[in-house]
Amino acid sequence: xxxxxxxxxxxxxxxxxxxxxxxxxxxxxxxxxxxxxxxxxxxxxxxxxxxxxxxxxxxxxxxxxxxxxxxxxxxxxxxxxxxxxxxxxxxxxxxxxxxxxxxxxxxxxxxxxxxxxxxxxxxxxxxxxxxxxxxxxxxxxxxx
Amino acid sequence: xxxxxxxxxxxxxxxxxxxxxxxxxxxxxxxxxxxxxxxxxxxxxxxxxxxxxxxxxxxxxxxxxxxxxxxxxxxxxxxxxxxxxxxxxxxxxxxxxxxxxxxxxxxxxxxxxxxxxxxxxx
Numbered sequence: 001x002x003x004x005x006x007x008x009x010x011x012x013x014x015x016x017x018x019x020x021x022x023x024x025x026x027x028x029x030x031x032x033x034x035x036x037x038x039x040x041x042x043x044x045x046x047x048x049x050x051x052x053x054x055x056x057x058x059x060x061x062x063x064x065x066x067x068x069x070x071x072x073x074x075x076x077x078x079x080x081x082x083x084x085x086x087x088x089x090x091x092x093x094x095x096x097x098x099x100x101x102x103x104x105x106x107x108x109x110x111x112x113x114x115x116x117x118x119x120x121x122x123x124x125x126x127x128x129x130x131x132x133x134x135x136x137x138x139x140x141x142x143x144x
Numbered sequence: 145x146x147x148x149x150x151x152x153x154x155x156x157x158x159x160x161x162x163x164x165x166x167x168x169x170x171x172x173x174x175x176x177x178x179x180x181x182x183x184x185x186x187x188x189x190x191x192x193x194x195x196x197x198x199x200x201x202x203x204x205x206x207x208x209x210x211x212x213x214x215x216x217x218x219x220x221x222x223x224x225x226x227x228x229x230x231x232x233x234x235x236x237x238x239x240x241x242x243x244x245x246x247x248x249x250x251x252x253x254x255x256x257x258x259x260x261x262x263x264x265x266x
Contacts (some may be wrong), residue, residue, distance in 0.1 A: 024179040032248060034158040034197045038145070044158045044199060048248035127249075 003046035007090050012076035014069060018060040022080060024131060025053040052121040054078060054098060059108050070117060074100045081136065094123040096134045122131050146194060148238065150224035156209055157254065159196025161227055190263040192225060192233060199254045206253040217241040225261055236261040
């Protein structure tokens, strides 16, 4: 899943301006494959360990306080509003409890700097999906 | 697909059978017996190891299977083990049920395991 030009982005208690995109990557951390005596192909496969990674890309005229305040290993709530398509209104609220695993800065152009924040989304109990995506219209008043 | 007593392992998950060393059992010269020559102890017992994965759609269902296999291994249960191509090994005793690692919770609930069968006093 890729969310382009999200709005109202916050990481922890800090607003995070200049976010160009938030990409969600889901990968298997462990894969089970089991075989039988009947042939060479697996008859069973499952993914008992799954990793949801968020990649937040920002572009700013100059480094802000968020550049300095985000540290590896920080456990922070990420929240933002996004659209299903580039032309649609920002009708989704996406949130996740995250642990920061990477903060990279680079030069985007002569006038802008870029920052990429990578984080692992953590589940509340191991069973719940660590990423929550809600339609904004279903949220209680004031929660947007 | 293997079966043993009332267990149709095909319904419990994927599994494979491995036949242990066949032939004679012996003691090398100057071993525990102290004899200066190889001591032929007799024909080796037939040992078959079943490795596999128990698969269930719910965790209670998986635990029910675990408990049935545990009970069979503790009896111990003696029966004919039938292999995937219909080979039958009679008078096999289920000696041990060993879970291999934690329960995996993905799309299904599953547990890797090993069963050890021995034809005792063969």
